[in-house]
Amino acid sequence: MxxxxxxxxxxxxxxxxxxxxxxxxxxxxxxxxxxxxxxxxxxxxxxxxxxxxxxxxxxxxxxxxxxxxxxxxxxxxxxxxxxxxxxxxxxxxxxxxxxxxxxxxxxxxxxxxxxxxxxxxxxxxxxxxxxxxxxxxxxxxxxxGVGADEPSGLLTSSHMNDWKEQGAAGTEFRKSLLSKDLPPVACLLAPRTARNLFFTASIPAEPLLARAEREAGPFMGIPFLQHRTVSALLPFLRLSGITGDIMIPMTVDRRGQEDHPAGALFFNHWSMLPVRVACDSGTVPPLPAFRKAFYQANAEKRPKMFRMASMPGRFVPGPVMQILENHYGPKLGGTFLFSLLEESGLTGKTVFSRPVRNLRHLPAMPPRPGLGIIFNRAGMNMNLTVSLRAGLFPEDEAKRFFCNLQAELNRNESVSQNH
Amino acid sequence: MDETIESITEQLLTEIRIVTGGRITPDPARSLADNGINSMGFMELLVFIEQKWGVSLVDQGMSARDVADIRALAARILEGIRRA
Missing domain, CATH: 3.30.559.10 (Chloramphenicol acetyltransferase-like domain)
Structure with missing residues (x-):
């Protein structure tokens, strides 16, 4: 409507x-x-x-x-x-x-x-x-300056209301991510609390991205960072007795693609790219598995599917939706949310008459997945934010996970897994 | 039709125009990054390459040299076609 x-x-x-x-x-x-x-x-x-x-x-x-x-x-x-x-x-x-x-x-x-x-x-x-x-x-x-005539770029396409297309997208989505034949997804359970814990760091961007290219290949920073994150996270999941595939709902900016205007400002021009990596052996999957999963998710056009898939969510009454969410929620919520913003345009610019030194994102997490790993590049810095719902891990364990992730990102030796 | 570096380059240029939302006119002598391709755009390009020529560069692996410019990428695809 x-x-x-x-x-x-x-x-x-x-x-x-x-x-x-x-x-x-x-x-x-x-x-x-x-x-x-x-x-x-x-x-x-x-x-x-x-x-x-x-x-x-x-x-x-x-x-x-x-x-x-x-x-x-x-x-x-x-x-x-x-x-x-x-x-x-x-x-x-x-x-x-x-x-x-x-x-x-x-x-x-x-x-x-x-x-x-x-x-x-x-x-x-x-x-x-x-x-x-x-x-x-x-x-x-x-x-x-943002004027009153700003073409706000709110979704003008009618494809979100094309029920036939949405139904088809939903079917494909269930096949690829919610099939009963697939193993369970490793996910943490966030308590019903609104408070978030945040851990932040800034890492020199150039050496990190050079290493990502060396180890994962050109333009493969995302699978590289996801692999490092899982390397740091998996021991904590195992300690909590959590097994299953790794599923990474990743935020994707759709501006400039299909009918999403490149200059759009508002909410409904992003989507999720759920990346699923088999992890049945309980050890960290190799980097090429992340690269392949990232590719697969793109080839299946999951961002578009995800944005359109939840037709029942538009009509089904709350209590029924709750049952569906209890059933599918863990799979859809995934293991952790991931985001990489490749360049922040405000760094180095003068805002309020002073030069901005760095720009950082601190997002609160929804109850599922309750854990977010957010990277944004701002000039020379690759900023890392770990955001999690309080109680997801004990606070000292959450800090240990953050330190381990930092160590993974700063690790110097290069293990080539590209070919 | 037998593909050549030139014919592959032409098709890549068209696809890059689509991937970047028609914002730029791609230059075959410039790097992919300079032609407005980011990591998400590159994935779109890899999907196009596999669908068009059956060459899976994700499986075969790539180096920075392969994406130095669009012609280099075309040469890498041609190598993949011949290898298949």
Whole structure:
């Protein structure tokens, strides 16, 4: 069902992805799965400069005005309303960006902003933005300006409402990922808590990517990083008695592909690329297995399938959906969420009259899979964020996993598994 | 039809235009990265190559030399066709 919100141009109220996030975050304060984009400085700009910037902003896209409406089982959607100001706050003396990330966004607010001594944090709602879109939004905001006529790039295609196509995609998806013949998926169980733990590091990007190319081949940074992550994670899964295939739901930016406009800002231009790697022997699969699985997932066009597959999710009442989710959820949720943003355009640029030193993503995780490994390149840095729902691991084990992953990424010896 | 480096290059250029959403006009003498291909785009290209010529570069493995420019990639595909 498409709704024309007048000035807002869209909406596709039955976006299954938004519905999934909405449902899975139903018990999260703010019912959202928000994330931070952190602009790091040598010394953060004055509070007054930031507030003045937003106070004097001439126009923001219509999507940032109005209210979010929700119905059980359906995607949230926006109805138009009055323009609202962007809230800017100053961090308390002992507060960290991680604390800010653990506060829910006020209902219906697309983003707000907080100043820290060495960073400015933007907190975005996943119901409006994905990480790529949020970066693009900030870039436009600070370099070109985002006007009221911004072609918001909200999905204009009708293919999401082509039931025949969706049914076919759903069938293919079940065959490839949910078949009863496939072994179980190794996954952790996140307790119902909204608090996330975050561990962050910055690794020199050039040597890491050179090693990825040497060991995995050109353009194979993603399978390389996934292999390293599984090498660090598998011992912890085994300690918890968790066996089965590794399934990595990976976020994919679809801008510039098919009918997704390259300059689109908002939420519904990303998808999942579920990568499944057989792990029945209990040892870390070799790197070529990750490369092959990544290729296979692309060849089957899983991002498109995933985006369209959940037709039942659009109609089935909540309790029935819950039964389906209990059955399929572990397989769909996967072992850990993975994301690599290959370049952040804001690094080195001047924002609020000061040069940005680094840009980092701090996403909160939905209950499934509850663990996210997020990489983003910002200039010379490859930033790593491990985000997990508190209680998924004991905190000291989570820290040990993070240290092991860092060690895997910094490991110097090169074991060629390319050919 | 027997493929040549030139004919493969032409078809790759067309596919790169599609993969990059028509944003750029690809230059055969430049690297794939310079032609707007990232890791996701490269995967799309590999799927196209296997479907078009039956050459699985993921299984055979590749080096940086093979993607130095689009002609180098065409030569690598031709080598794969002849090997099959």
């Amino acid at each position: 498409k709704q024309d919100c007048g000035e807002g141009k869209w909406l596709d109220a039955f976006d299954s992805f938004a519905a999934y996030l909405n449902r899975s975050c139903a018990h999260t304060p703010g019912r959202g799965n928000h994330f931070l984009i952190l602009l790091e400085y040598e010394e953060a700009p004055d509070f007054g400069i930031i507030t003045d910037f937003f106070r004097n902003l001439p126009d923001l896209p219509p999507i940032l005005f109005g209210k979010i409406r929700r119905f059980p089982g359906l995607a949230p959607y926006r109805t138009k309303g009055r323009p609202r100001m962007v809230t800017v706050t100053e961090a308390a003396p002992d507060e960290t960006p991680e604390d800010y990330a653990n506060e829910p966004l006020p209902p219906g607010v697309p983003f707000d902003c907080r100043r820290f001594p060495r960073a400015v944090a933007f907190r975005f709602s996943h119901l409006f933005f994905d990480g790529c879109g949020a970066e693009r939004f900030l870039l436009k905001l600070f370099t070109e």
